[in-house]
Amino acid sequence: MHQALRELENETVHILREVQQRFERPALLWSMGKDSTSLLWAIRKAFFGEVPFPVLHIDTTYKFPEMYEFRDRITEEWGLDLRVHRNEEALAAGMGPTVGSKLDCCTALKTNALKQAIAAGGYDAVIAGIRGDEHGVRAKERIFSPRDASFSWDYQDQPPEFWDLHETAVADDGHIRVHPMLRWREIDIWEYVQAENIPVPGLYFAENDKRYRSIGCACCCTPVSSRASTVVDVVLEVRHARDGERAGRAQDKEDAASMQKLRALGYM
Amino acid sequence: MSTATHPRSLVIGLDGVPSWLLQKLADEGVMPHMAALLPHGALRPLRAPVPEISSTSWASFLTGADPGRHGIYGFIDTEPGDYRTRFPNVNDLAATPVWQATAAAGLPALVLNVPGTYPAPPVHGALVSGFVAPDFDRAVSPPRLREALREAGYHLDVEVGDAANDPDGFIDRALDALRARRRAYLRLLAEEPWALALCVFTETDRIHHFLWRHVTDPAAPLHGRIMDFYREVDEAVAALVPFAGDDGALTLVSDHGFGPADTQFYLNAWLRQAGYLALPADAESLTDIDERTTAFALDPGRVHLNRRDRFPRGRDLAPGTAEEIGRALLALRLAEDGTVAEGGPGRPLVAEVLYGPELYSGPVADRAPDLVAMPAPGVQIRGAWSSDAPVLPGPFTGTHTRDDATFWSRGDTGCGGVDMRDVMPTVLAGLGIAAPPSMEGRDMRGVDTSAPVGAGTERSAG
Structure with missing residues (x-):
């Protein structure tokens, strides 16, 4: 692994250990994509082969079949505490990509399902594998990004992250989103996958x-x-x-x- | 050099306005401010470069050079050595644009809505891109001016919409765009530092494309509305003029003239019919051209030979192939029943054929078309490759003309025609700035050009 990649991995490991220290009920969001799977890999390295948090899969039921197979295989191989959450109510009502707008579908089956999962599990920190280079607005994200009770994110009112000082305090009714791979780019992920031989779908x-x-x-x-x-x-x-x-x-x-x-x- | 003490030069562009129309509307009282202004200088016919379209002509305006030097031969061009097409933009300008000359002299320039200036480059001064400019955010330099433009309700271009079936709605949108431009220009001229300002109104060209008949025919139903539109153009120009000051230079310019059109001639469809172009009529791009192709056309009438030394599936072509195609184009006749045939009955579609090697010279003349078909009166030549009928009806009643564009400069005592290449050297001379070496034109103030500009430099076939 080259030096720049090693530094990214070190930072990610440092953040993950910080989360483990500071929060009582952290959980990891896993989509089976290359980013969150690489994050799982880094977690296993940070905690010596273990994944000490529950792993949440927000299941819209519309994922590729290969992704479900991959999920089940990796869960077994790596001994994950997998918790699958679906917005059963919306699914029962027939919500899908052809019903209403795609945004409605995403809101019901992803955002609302995640809210339900967080409420059910009482998680105070949710770790996600987003990267700053994915989309313009993600460049405004912080590594530790507070969400209030209504789940909203005010990007104009966030704690500063000077040097490596992370603000991890959380309001009683909110939770913190943690983005340990925020500084990774797409190419870094692929070089990591290559260097570490990480399985991906x-x-x-x-x-x-x-x-x-x-x-x-x-x-x-x-x-x-x-x-x-x-x-x-x-x-x-x-x-x-x-x-x-x-x-x-x-x-x-x-x-x-x-x-x-x-x-x-x-x-x- | 301080802009406070330096004399200013204001250039107002009126896209697609022929000089005779400006004089006529001034004489008839539709443009009273123009009537008051024109006697303080000389209104002279301006000749556009070939082809006589906005992107090419305004590039000649900005660089004082022909396409052989500035490299903008049309709205679309092929990638070098390939059939893939692209939209040349400001980054393709191969000659020095005027804002580099003013910046070198330490003077800020305002370049507003000059076609072909997208994406907006960083300039000493400010630049708002003109047509074709697909993304507002990339059309404004520096970005801090976006807010002022938004507040003025500024549109980069008029939304044409269904101009043929809802001409009133189209005129309303053109008026909106014109008023917003006026508001934005007034604000930028007042608030931004500048020594040279180029302010172009393009709504005139848009109106002419769709409603030319109503411009020139007093009996046409929308003539009154078009005259009202021109009253607002007159007001807008009059509102800008004071910014030149009493001792500053003031110039009016247009990029081409306009004339009537009732026929849309699809050059590629004819090339296909005549066996010169081997490309399916439903092709989405030129990349499906096969090796049997002799020639293909780009907008509006540029014909490129499919030569082996230039294109990947090019051929060895006999000497005289360009002339053979040129002769055939000149012989084309449109019959009453809409059929197009060489030497048949009816009216011509092509008035003149110009040949690239004789028409263009300069560092990028090797990218020039081999020949350019110049339309006969009443004809608009189109560059689409996806039509299989050479002549189709269209919503347009007007098309560009080459020799009757507008040049007027305050205090000018000259007369006779002016070439678009001459405009910028004239403007720079008025500012006391040396023209960059790539500018071919000359200061035309006080110059009498009795012979037509460019006479004897071009050959017409047939």
Whole structure:
């Protein structure tokens, strides 16, 4: 493992041990994706092969079948205290990606299911594998990120995190979200997966020139064109195309808008 | 150099306004401020570069150079050595744009809504990109000006919508955009430091594309509304003029003229029909071109030969292939029944064919089209590759013209035509700034050009 990756891992381990010290009922969110699976791996390294927290899977029931198989296999191999939570009420009412908007579906089956899980388990800290480079707003996240009783996150009112001083105090009725991998980038995850030989679902590797860059509910994931069928291929692809691919997606959108304009004015 | 003591230069752009229309509307009392202003200088016809479209012509404006130097040959171009298409933008300008010349002289410039300036580059001064600018946030430099523009209700461009079926709604949107531009320009001119300001109104061009008939025909049902629109253009120009001050330079410019259009000619469809283009009519891009292709077209009438030395599936083409295609284009006739045939009955579609090697020179002339079809009166040439009929009806009643754009400069005693390349060297001379070496044009103030600009430099086939 190269030095920069080792430093990221050290920071993550330090944060995880801090959580273990400071909180009474922490829990880990595991989506079976590469990020939270890498986080599980780091937890096992931090606690000498054990995972000392309950592992929550918020199950929308719409995940890829491969993800359920992967979950069950890893749970057994690593001896996880897996707790699967579903919003049974919403599912019973027929909630799904084709009912209402996708946002409604996410709210019911992910956000509300997580609220129910946290209430049921009485967790005071929830550890998640989000990365700062995933999305613009995530760059505003803190490693220790307070949520109030209504679950809301006021990104304009967060404790500062100067140097490595983390504010871990939590209001009585709230909980803390902990993001030990906030500083990791997509390429760091893949280099970690490669260096440590971490198992990840096969959906990430190309079959028929398509692979998934991120996985979740099968209905809402679109594969990207890729021939990367091994971890080494993926590392190379992400290393060389990371910015280009993201820029490319924005560019496609801009090009479509430009073409529409030119058609409207009769140039094309 | 302090901007407080330096004389200012204000350039107002009126996209797609022919000089004769400006004079006519001034004479008829529709544009009274213009009528008062024009006698203080010379209103001269301006010749646009080829092709006579906004992206190319405004690039010539910004750089004082032809496409052979600035590299913007149209709204769309192919990647070098490939059929993949892209939208050239400000980063593709191969010649020095004016804001670099003013910055080198230590003077701030305001560059507002000049087409082809997206994404907004950092400048000494400020820049708000003009058409085509898909993302507002990337169209404003520095970003702190976004708020002022939003407060002014500024739109980057008019939403055309269904202009053919709801022309009133379209005129309303054009008026909204014009008023917001006026508000934003007034605020930026007042609040930002500048020595040179380029303020372009593009709503005129949009109105002309869809409603040209109503501009020129007093009996057309929307003529009154269009005249009201021009009254507001006149008011907007008059509101900006005082910012030039009494001793500052003031220039009016347009990028091309306008004329009537009733025919949409899809050049690629004809190339396909004539056996020059081997590309399925439902192709989504040019990348499906196969090796039997002799030529393909990009907007509006640029024809590229599919040469082996230039494209991956290029061919060895006989000498004279460009001329052969040029002759065929000039012989095309549109019959009453809508059929297009070489030498058939009916009216011509192509007035003139210009050849790249003779038309363009400069460091990026190797990217030039091999030939450019110039439309016959009444014809708009289009670059779509997905049409299989050469002539189709469209919602447009107007199209660009090349030789009757607008140049007016306060205090100018010259007469005769001006070339778009001359505009920026003239503006810079007014500011006392040396034109960068890549600028080809010259200071036209007081110059009498009795012969047409550019005469004898181009060959027309046939």
